Amino acid sequence: MAGRTLAADGAIPISVEQDYPSAAYGWFVVFVLTVAYVFSFLDRQILSLLVEPMKRDLGLSDTQISLLQGLAFALCNVLVGLPLGRLVDSKRRTWLVAGGIAFWSLATAGCGLVRSYGALLALRMGVGAGEAVLTPAANSLIGDHFPPHKVGLPLAVYSIGIYIGGGLALVIGATIIAGTLQSGPMLLPLVGEIRPWQSVFLIIGLPGLLVALVALCLREPRRTGAVHSITAADGSQVAAALPLRDVFAYLRENKRAFLSINLFMGFSAVAGYGVAAWVPTMFIRRHGWTAVEIGHIYGLLLLTFGTAGVLCGGWLGDVMTRRRGASGRLRAALWVKIATIPLIFGYTLLPDGGLALIPLAGTVFLPTFLNGLSPAIIQQMVPNQMRGTAISIALLVINLLGLGLGPTLIALMTDRVFHDPAMIHLAILAVSVAMLILSLTCLLIGYRPYIALVERLQAGSVSREAQAAGATSP
Incomplete structure (x- = not known):
């Protein structure tokens, strides 16, 4: 029978390769x-x-x-x-x-x-x-x-x-x-x-x-996994648009998982956009580097370690999904967040700029794992015909929180809390740690609802494909 098979340990069902x-x-x-x-x-x-x-x-x-x-x-x-x-x-x-x-x-x-x-x-x-x-x-x-x-x-x-x-x-x-x-x-x-x-x-x-x-x-x-279909002129089954009321009802029904995961990504983006905006200034003010020096070095770190982090995040998410099922990618995101904590303290507090580059490279590499994990995390939460809507909502939260708050929060900390431009490294540290705690809290709140939602969707997908296969069997 064409379709999907359930893993014995309850992991995410794996589609037969011929379906793709x-x-x-x-x-x-x-x-x-x-x-x-x-x-x-x-x-x-x-x-x-x-x-x-x-x-x-x-x-x-x-x-x-x-x-x-x-x-x-x-x-x-x-x-x-x-x-x-x-x-x-x-x-x-x-x-x-x-x-x-x-x-x-x-x-x-x-x-x-x-x-x-x-x-x-x-x-x-x-x-x-x-x-x-x-x-x-x-x-x-x-x-x-x-x-x-x-x-x-x-x-x-x-x-x-x-x-x-x-x-x-x-x-x-x-x-x-x-x-x-x-x-x-x-x-x-x-x-x-x-x-x-x-x-x-x-x-x-x-x-x-x-x-x-x-x-x-x-x-x-x-x-794959479309919940509504219609018959086209040639007799084939094609995906039909979900009524907007059904989309809203689905989001309301699973609001804890959706809200928590999107805020997890949004607060992570606040730290990411803020750090990217102010790290060069930190090296100029704290370590006496020129804009050209830190621009070249930080740009190279982003190009190499950033790219590597995204690819490693995607690979790790696939591995963890095969091993842990619905919880795999969230577990990977959780451990990546925890591993980043000492690196944040390292690059902001080390007095030598050359040495600070080592943990800085780590904070470029590990957080970008989330860029490789997040799209698949969102996709697992929704039926096929809501993927575009779900990704658009996630981008809206990330852009509004990340671009809107990230750079400004660090600047406000420097101007209104420390009252000293030379304290930019402490402002970066404070905002990065605060956003990390907030994002981890959201991840833990949404952890079980997310897993339950993904497993429910996968079970429903298996049932639909099995019915479709049975209907077409001679």
């Missing part, structure tokens, strides 16, 4: 989606290298630039994220991905053609809107290409696009800028003269259309 596309094609899909994720961060981060020429040519203030970099982008990304997540749960996801890539790529390229701040602001909001569909759709697609006990590593590979894209934005962006500055202004037909910084947006944005074309050609996989 081939592993080779699944990894090809992961590669395409990861490349798209890299392009999204490349398009998102490139503006940070163009601040001064943009300010000069358009007469902008720092506040106007900051809106382009952060608030306008983030708010638009969050506002359209939930509606797009709903579409991901019922529509053809490969088309949504391709459309999103094309939209943000054209918006990025359009930034190189505008002559006013208002148009530039609108296009940056367009970049945020286009990118909002990628991660919910990518997580849902990857979940339908790999069985539950093997999905962690592919999701982790996708997640490293954050670190690769952010690094490439600096390396490739600087190279392009150097070339365009040498060549000077360009004259384009129908457009006229464009400045070197405008050329950068065109060069960075337009190649994304090729990625969109490849994504458009991807095959839409069968939705």
